[in-house]
Amino acid sequence: MNRRKIRVLVAKPGLDGHDRGARVIARALRDAGFEVIYTGLHQTPEQVAETALQEDVDVVGLSILSGAHMTLVPRIKKLLIDNGMGEVLMVVGGIIPGDDAEKLLKEGHAEQIFTPGDSLDRIIGYISSKF
Amino acid sequence: MEKEKLHKLKGQMNTWGKNIEDSSDRKDSFVTVSGRPVKALYTPLDTEKLDYEKDLGFPGSYPYTRGVQGNMYRGRIWTMRQFSGFGDAYDSNRRYRYLLEQGQTGLSVAFDMPTIMGYDSDHDRSLGEVGRCGVAVDSLEDMEILFNHIPLDQVTTSMTINGPASILWCMYLANAEKQGIKLDKVGGTIQNDILKEYIAQKSWIFPPEPSMRLITDIFAFASEHVPRWNTISISGYHIREAGSTAAQELAFTLADGFAYVEAGMAAGLDIDSFAPRLSFFFNAHIDFFEEICKYRAARRIWARRMKERYGAKDERSLKLRFHTQTAGCSLTAQEPENNIIRTALEALSAVLGGTQSLHTNSMDEVLALPTEKAVKVALRTQQIIAHESGVANTADPLAGSYFIETLTDMLESEAEEYFQKIEDLGGVLAAIDQGFFQQEIADAAYTYQRAVDSEDQVIVGVNRYNSGETAEIELLKIDPSVEAKQVERLRALKKKRDNIAVRHKLEDLQKSAASVENIIPRILAAVKVYATEGEIVASLKEVFGEYKEKPLF
Numbered sequence: 001m002n003r004r005k006i007r008v009l010v011a012k013p014g015l016d017g018h019d020r021g022a023r024v025i026a027r028a029l030r031d032a033g034f035e036v037i038y039t040g041l042h043q044t045p046e047q048v049a050e051t052a053l054q055e056d057v058d059v060v061g062l063s064i065l066s067g068a069h070m071t072l073v074p075r076i077k078k079l080l081i082d083n084g085m086g087e088v089l090m091v092v093g094g095i096i097p098g099d100d101a102e103k104l105l106k107e108g109h110a111e112q113i114f115t116p117g118d119s120l121d122r123i124i125g126y127i128s129s130k131f
Numbered sequence: 132m133e134k135e136k137l138h139k140l141k142g143q144m145n146t147w148g149k150n151i152e153d154s155s156d157r158k159d160s161f162v163t164v165s166g167r168p169v170k171a172l173y174t175p176l177d178t179e180k181l182d183y184e185k186d187l188g189f190p191g192s193y194p195y196t197r198g199v200q201g202n203m204y205r206g207r208i209w210t211m212r213q214f215s216g217f218g219d220a221y222d223s224n225r226r227y228r229y230l231l232e233q234g235q236t237g238l239s240v241a242f243d244m245p246t247i248m249g250y251d252s253d254h255d256r257s258l259g260e261v262g263r264c265g266v267a268v269d270s271l272e273d274m275e276i277l278f279n280h281i282p283l284d285q286v287t288t289s290m291t292i293n294g295p296a297s298i299l300w301c302m303y304l305a306n307a308e309k310q311g312i313k314l315d316k317v318g319g320t321i322q323n324d325i326l327k328e329y330i331a332q333k334s335w336i337f338p339p340e341p342s343m344r345l346i347t348d349i350f351a352f353a354s355e356h357v358p359r360w361n362t363i364s365i366s367g368y369h370i371r372e373a374g375s376t377a378a379q380e381l382a383f384t385l386a387d388g389f390a391y392v393e394a395g396m397a398a399g400l401d402i403d404s405f406a407p408r409l410s411f412f413f414n415a416h417i418d419f420f421e422e423i424c425k426y427r428a429a430r431r432i433w434a435r436r437m438k439e440r441y442g443a444k445d446e447r448s449l450k451l452r453f454h455t456q457t458a459g460c461s462l463t464a465q466e467p468e469n470n471i472i473r474t475a476l477e478a479l480s481a482v483l484g485g486t487q488s489l490h491t492n493s494m495d496e497v498l499a500l501p502t503e504k505a506v507k508v509a510l511r512t513q514q515i516i517a518h519e520s521g522v523a524n525t526a527d528p529l530a531g532s533y534f535i536e537t538l539t540d541m542l543e544s545e546a547e548e549y550f551q552k553i554e555d556l557g558g559v560l561a562a563i564d565q566g567f568f569q570q571e572i573a574d575a576a577y578t579y580q581r582a583v584d585s586e587d588q589v590i591v592g593v594n595r596y597n598s599g600e601t602a603e604i605e606l607l608k609i610d611p612s613v614e615a616k617q618v619e620r621l622r623a624l625k626k627k628r629d630n631i632a633v634r635h636k637l638e639d640l641q642k643s644a645a646s647v648e649n650i651i652p653r654i655l656a657a658v659k660v661y662a663t664e665g666e667i668v669a670s671l672k673e674v675f676g677e678y679k680e681k682p683l684f
Contacts, residue, residue: 014244014260015250015256015260016244019333020576024577038683038684040681040682042248044256066263067260067499067609068260068263071260095497097499116497117464117465117590120580
């Protein structure tokens with residue numbers, strides 16, 4: 001069993017400033033015993049991937065509410081793979097319409113997608129179950 | 132009420148208290164959505180100190196608790212102003228004309244994220260974001276298309292734009308001039324509230340100091356040339372959406388308002404030359420009575436401070452006029468039709484609170500930008516409140532309610548406590564720098580989310596009465612080709628315009644930015660030769676620098 005705390009990068013790519021969800025989840029994960037790194041706002045895909053590498057994280061959680069998820073998620077996933085971090089658990093939260101979510105999951109850009117109304121416990125439970 | 136009667140009432144109140152001791156409540160505590168405890172009963176004992184003349188007065192009279200117009204909605208119904216914009220300028224122009232045909236009385240422009248952040252559509256950072264959350268506007272050309280066949284002297288337009296507000300405003304003014312309309316006939320609002328960007332909405336470009344200078348330059352230019360323009364919409368909406376309580380929304384928004392007043396005065400402007408054009412923008416959340424009281428308290432606090440502390444003389448400077456939008460964060464992705472009911476209740480609270488204009492959210496906005504059908508239902512909600520419910524017949528109909536007046540007082544005194552705290556921290560800018568507002572809001576948002584998770588806060592269809600059904604409603608899709616088309620049109624513009632003139636105007640702009648002169652005429656000159664928003668912002672960044680936030684959670 002891995003005794004190290006699970007390291008989660010909560011990242012906010014894209015141009016929008018809606019950080020309420022990202023910050024609430026960052027805090028909930030920290031309270032649940034995870035090691036949380038929060039990138040802050042307006043990150044480019046390159047910045048997110050770079051921080052993931054520097055911080056050697058196990059999980060990348062992307063918060064996207066701007067509608068740009070179909071561009072941003074695949075790009076970040078690819079950069080992670082390029083950085084040799086293809087094994088990182090990728091979860092996405094935000095306003096992601098059902099068919100977009102299906103596509104992202106099916107094409108392997110993300111492992112799980114959370115949308116409005118999903119509880120903190122469900123998100124924490126999901127991530128915990130993977131380690 | 133006379134002493135004797137009050138004394139008798141106290142006795143009766145005790146008896147009532149004893150009588151209900153045995154009746155068990157269905158839960159341990161009753162609180163508002165902001166966590167404020169609410170008592171089982173309010174009586175004249177709670178409003179003993181209320182002085183009608185001093186605390187309420189008459190509608191249209193100081194301290195305006197009961198409303199800013201003498202006859203309120205008997206004179207004119209509030210402006211029904213649905214916020215909208217998506218895709219390119221052609222798409223949005225079609226939506227605006229549809230809304231005007233449906234009886235909407237004002238326009239409200241939503242820009243896409245690249246426009247809000249000052250990037251052109253062809254910038255690297257704009258990839259995937261063009262036309263998504265609003266309409267893409269890169270240059271005066273887009274503004275011309277956006278308002279094609281909409282006479283700008285006959286509608287008023289609100290533009291939700293902050294960091295680059297001066298640029299988009301200049302494009303709007305330049306377009307009005309091209310339509311042959313004199314600037315003193317043009318009316319509307321720019322949000323232009325940078326403080327709440329640092330606090331909550333987080334769409335900033337420049338650091339606080341040059342940002343405040345742009346704002347006071349707009350105040351000065353408008354008071355001279357565009358007198359019908361609301362130069363700022365001091366916004367609590369985003370503070371609330373970011374998770375604040377009602378009292379925080381009230382206090383932080385008014386504190387920002389006072390900071391702008393002080394900035395204007397420090398720039399040498401006479402308070403009564405710009406204060407009449409300051410306007411506000413509040414959220415209408417789901418807690419019905421608390422919201423009504425928030426608006427009433429806001430008017431009273433503003434009037435008192437403007438008069439007593441800042442010495443405003445013009446009564447228009449004392450009147451807090453505001454726009455309201457129903458709470459996006461109260462809507463649910465589950466069973467989206469329920470959002471129609473939430474929005475109706477929220478809209479009703481805004482009307483009972485005396486709003487000057489109103490946006491009602493569409494049921495599908497938690498899932499995507501709204502469809503035409505959903506927008507129509509939202510607009511009809513307002514029309515039903517206005518013309519069927521009878522609530523618009525009399526001013527401030529809930530005044531005098533023991534509960535309403537008590538809650539209004541409580542919100543006022545909580546706001547005063549926050550003003551003191553902010554002052555102790557060194558003012559609004561210093562408090563932003565110390566992360567004070569950001570942390571207060573993050574704490575409140577977290578507490579709320581925990582209450583939802585523990586079901587102390589019930590959300591119908593989500594954590595109670597959840598049918599498990601997924602939403603089956605039609606959603607608006609943004610055509611992915613919008614981005615490519617917009618970029619193509621922008622490149623064509625850059626080829627056909629007078630590029631030498633653009634370079635000169637941008638150089639003039641930088642010189643002006645480094646000086647103390649009013650910069651607005653320079654921005655106006657630059658947009659008129661079709662310099663793009665991105666070029667203007669990039670030029671200004673070289674002089675002003677950029678803002679960076681310390682991320683905290």
